Amino acid sequence: xxxxxxxxxxxxxxxxxSFSFAQLIYSHINSRLFVLNHLKITNLIFFFTLSSFIxxxxxxxxxxxxxxxxxxxxxxxxxxxxxxxxxxGNHEGSILLWLLVMTFFGFLFSKNSSATKxxxxxxxxxQNSLCFLVVSFIIFTSNPFxxxxxxxxxGGDLNPxxxxxxxxxxxxxxxxxxxxxxxxxxxxxxxLSDGVKNYFIKILKPWVFISWIFLTCGIGLGSWWAYYELGxxxxxxxxxxxxxxxxxWLTASxxxxxxxxxxxxxxxxxxxxxxxxxxxxxxxLGTFLVRSGVLVSVHAFANDPTRGVYILLLLASISFFGIxxxxxxxxxxxxxxxxxxxxxxxxxxxxxxxxxxTFTILVGTIYPLFASVLFNSKISxxxxxxxxxxxxxxxxxxxxxxxxxxxKWGKDDLIxxxxxxxxxxxxxxxxxxxxxxxNYKTPILSIIFIALGCWIVFSSLFEVLQFxxxxxxxxxxxxxxxTAHIGIGLLIIGATGSSILKQEKIQxxxxxxxxxxxxxxVEFLGVKKIEGPNYISQMGVFSIKKQGEQIKIxxxxxRFYNAGKQVTTEAAIHSSIFxxxxxxxxxxxxxxxxxxxxxxxxxxxxxxxxxxFFLASGGSLSFINSLSRK
Amino acid sequence: MKKKNKRLITISIFMxxxxxxxxxxxxxxxxxxxxxxxxxxxxxxxxxxxxxxxVGGMVKDESLVKKIKTIEGRQLEEISFVITDFxxxxxxxxxxxxxxxxxxxxxxxxxxxxxxxxxxxxxTVLAKxxxxxxxxxxxxxxxxxxxxx
Numbered sequence: 001x002x003x004x005x006x007x008x009x010x011x012x013x014x015x016x017x018s019f020s021f022a023q024l025i026y027s028h029i030n031s032r033l034f035v036l037n038h039l040k041i042t043n044l045i046f047f048f049t050l051s052s053f054i055x056x057x058x059x060x061x062x063x064x065x066x067x068x069x070x071x072x073x074x075x076x077x078x079x080x081x082x083x084x085x086x087x088x089g090n091h092e093g094s095i096l097l098w099l100l101v102m103t104f105f106g107f108l109f110s111k112n113s114s115a116t117k118x119x120x121x122x123x124x125x126x127q128n129s130l131c132f133l134v135v136s137f138i139i140f141t142s143n144p145f146x147x148x149x150x151x152x153x154x155g156g157d158l159n160p161x162x163x164x165x166x167x168x169x170x171x172x173x174x175x176x177x178x179x180x181x182x183x184x185x186x187x188x189x190x191x192l193s194d195g196v197k198n199y200f201i202k203i204l205k206p207w208v209f210i211s212w213i214f215l216t217c218g219i220g221l222g223s224w225w226a227y228y229e230l231g232x233x234x235x236x237x238x239x240x241x242x243x244x245x246x247x248x249w250l251t252a253s254x255x256x257x258x259x260x261x262x263x264x265x266x267x268x269x270x271x272x273x274x275x276x277x278x279x280x281x282x283x284x285l286g287t288f289l290v291r292s293g294v295l296v297s298v299h300a301f302a303n304d305p306t307r308g309v310y311i312l313l314l315l316a317s318i319s320f321f322g323i324x325x326x327x328x329x330x331x332x333x334x335x336x337x338x339x340x341x342x343x344x345x346x347x348x349x350x351x352x353x354x355x356x357x358t359f360t361i362l363v364g365t366i367y368p369l370f371a372s373v374l375f376n377s378k379i380s381x382x383x384x385x386x387x388x389x390x391x392x393x394x395x396x397x398x399x400x401x402x403x404x405x406x407x408k409w410g411k412d413d414l415i416x417x418x419x420x421x422x423x424x425x426x427x428x429x430x431x432x433x434x435x436x437x438x439n440y441k442t443p444i445l446s447i448i449f450i451a452l453g454c455w456i457v458f459s460s461l462f463e464v465l466q467f468x469x470x471x472x473x474x475x476x477x478x479x480x481x482x483t484a485h486i487g488i489g490l491l492i493i494g495a496t497g498s499s500i501l502k503q504e505k506i507q508x509x510x511x512x513x514x515x516x517x518x519x520x521x522v523e524f525l526g527v528k529k530i531e532g533p534n535y536i537s538q539m540g541v542f543s544i545k546k547q548g549e550q551i552k553i554x555x556x557x558x559r560f561y562n563a564g565k566q567v568t569t570e571a572a573i574h575s576s577i578f579x580x581x582x583x584x585x586x587x588x589x590x591x592x593x594x595x596x597x598x599x600x601x602x603x604x605x606x607x608x609x610x611x612x613f614f615l616a617s618g619g620s621l622s623f624i625n626s627l628s629r630k
Numbered sequence: 631m632k633k634k635n636k637r638l639i640t641i642s643i644f645m646x647x648x649x650x651x652x653x654x655x656x657x658x659x660x661x662x663x664x665x666x667x668x669x670x671x672x673x674x675x676x677x678x679x680x681x682x683x684x685v686g687g688m689v690k691d692e693s694l695v696k697k698i699k700t701i702e703g704r705q706l707e708e709i710s711f712v713i714t715d716f717x718x719x720x721x722x723x724x725x726x727x728x729x730x731x732x733x734x735x736x737x738x739x740x741x742x743x744x745x746x747x748x749x750x751x752x753x754t755v756l757a758k759x760x761x762x763x764x765x766x767x768x769x770x771x772x773x774x775x776x777x778x779x
Contacts, residue, residue: 231727356651360655363655363659364659367659377665378665378666378667378767378770379663379664379665379666380663380664380666380684381659381662381663381664382662382663382664382682384661384662385658385659385661385662388658388661388662389654389655389658505704506706506725506726506727507704507705507706508698508704508705508706508707566730566731567730567731568730569727569730584727586707586727586728587696587707587727587728589696589698589707590696594705596707596727598726598727
């Protein structure tokens with residue numbers, strides 16, 4: 001019963017949002033005949049979608065197996081929390097969540113924006129039309145309220161890999177980021193037909209920050225989940241699905257820098273619009289790649305090709321509309337000359353690098369797709385490609401990141417600039433020597449990148465020091481920038497440590513046998529059988545000793561889920577600021593005394609998560625600023 | 631005129647960098663491409679033993695064998711299994727922990743190097759996240775298509 005109501009609400013969303021869509025398409029013909037209040041439509045579709053989502057959630061919670069999605073992705077034994085997160089642990093439910101977030105952003109915009117009513121109406125017309133496209137996708141290709149009769153008494157299982165708190169919160173965050181770019185797209189496209197008045201930058205700004213923060217957290221949580229749940233010892237695999245989330249993040253980061261200049265100097269306005277449209281297109285492309293299953297990915301789930309075609313059409317029409325509006329814009333902007341050694345120049349440089357990276361990763365990600373269509377050959381692009389491209393780009397990128405914040409607006413002189421930061425340059429030498437001294441045995445590449453990471457952190461701290469010296473409080477805006485840059489520095493250190501310096505040991509380990517890795521002794525004490533709420537677990541017990549003294553007991557698991565007859569690996573990790581000791585347990589040998597164990601030492605991995613936290617905090621500070629300065 | 635010249639120079643510098651960048655990109659791409667073959671193609675084509683490739687097919691029933699090997703004083707488990715496209719077979723050997731969803735009678739994709747005829751040393755056994763998932767590459771192998779559905 002409840003599920004029928006959910007479907008009715010979803011249909012109502014389709015009907016009502018179609019009005020906005022119709023007006024968007026026919027606006028040139030006769031707009032007077034058809035005057036609509038898109039704000040009201042936005043409110044209505046948000047509440048309808050919310051009701052629809054709540055009824056789906058309710059069906060999951062009461063285990064209503066007459067619904068196909070519930071029957072396939074949930075069962076009565078599942079802990080309540082995973083019944084709840086199971087709502088978006090499948091294709092249909094996750095697209096409904098996508099729609100909910102989209103209408104929610106429209107709703108927030110209608111309530112909390114300083115825009116004029118007319119501009120709001122224009123933005124929401126576009127936003128509602130986007131919602132219309134998504135809701136028709138849901139109803140025609142992936143209806144979560146589809147029923148079957150007779151229905152099963154017991155459901156299947158939520159994919160055990162997804163039964164984990166990290167994954168439970170990862171998709172909503174990622175979607176808040178991805179879909180947040182829809183409102184940025186709507187604002188930018190609306191601004192194009194509005195003659196691009198300068199005030200639109202101020203309206204756009206907070207939405208850029210908030211979406212970027214969510215996307216950053218979403219990617220961070222996703223890679224954290226992959227790190228401890230998959231048991232592969234790594235956090236990033238250059239997999240198409242991961243790349244898909246990185247692409248909009250890169251362009252959004254470029255946008256983040258550009259919009260600050262656009263706001264302050266009233267230049268780069270065109271460029272801001274291009275980046276906004278591009279970012280949303282890349283978000284959609286990501287969804288297409290993930291949802292259509294056209295690419296072979298380690299994260300692949302079972303897919304339905306008809307959905308892919310629909311998303312591709314959606315992607316094409318939304319891109320076409322954005323580009324069409326851009327070409328037909330009725331504005332002439334003044335041209336400004338920019339010198340490289342200036343804040344504007346540095347931010348342009350940042351954008352060039354960000355876009356080069358985006359382009360490179362895009363080529364690497366979709367090349368296999370082209371190759372299979374054009375040459376009918378089945379290929380994939382290996383991780384070495386991405387690493388070999390990323391590394392050389394990092395050097396000028398980091399240099400710009402260090403010098404950038406010290407340049408003046410307008411015009412600056414390189415010699416004067418270097419003179420200004422001569423103490424900092426001296427510090428760099430000392431840091432590099434120190435890093436080299438501490439790690440002289442390790443590969444040269446790791447020393448370089450760790451030193452560069454430290455450089456970024458130090459140059460950011462040095463900025464703070466300069467303000468303290470002049471006895472002025474650090475301006476909020478600069479404080480946000482410093483926080484985010486420190487985050488990038490820490491991220492580089494963490495990523496270098498856990499990729500280049502990683503140590504791995506895989507072997508049969510007998511009960512009682514002790515192994516040495518780094519300066520830890522890992523003693524295998526045995527295996528216990530544990531019963532969880534809906535699984536049985538083989539739990540290995542390892543005693544971790546440092547200089548003969550026990551510091552921790554680690555318990556990696558191999559879980560067997562009853563309902564789906566699936567096995568998952570739960571790694572056990574001992575984190576410290578110097579590195580993670582990471583243990584995964586495999587199968588038992590026939591003689592029942594040895595087990596396959598896989599032990600890693602991943603240096604500095606914790607700094608990746610701390611780095612992401614700093615990035616998100618920096619973003620949040622900027623977001624708060626952009627709100628209060630309106 | 632001077633301004634125009636300046637623009638021309640900027641654009642040409644940009645073009646040079648862009649072309650250069652694209653050249654590096656394509657060169658790197660070609661170096662790092664990993665081709666996918668079915669067991670039949672592995673036999674038909676000349677594949678270098680130094681080239682990393684991917685091979686996919688169905689894991690043959692009752693072909694999974696585990697034996698102990700000692701390397702550098704540590705005992706290791708060497709796993710071997712046979713993948714088939716119902717026309718040809720290939721023996722895969724692998725040292726490591728098999729992905730959780732690995733099962734006999736199901737599709738699998740492995741990445742590694744061809745050793746000698748009919749033998750393949752896998753560096754990675756590609757994991758799946760979903761039991762019902764079948765990599766499109768395996769689905770497209772003709773002989774598997776004919777036999778399966």
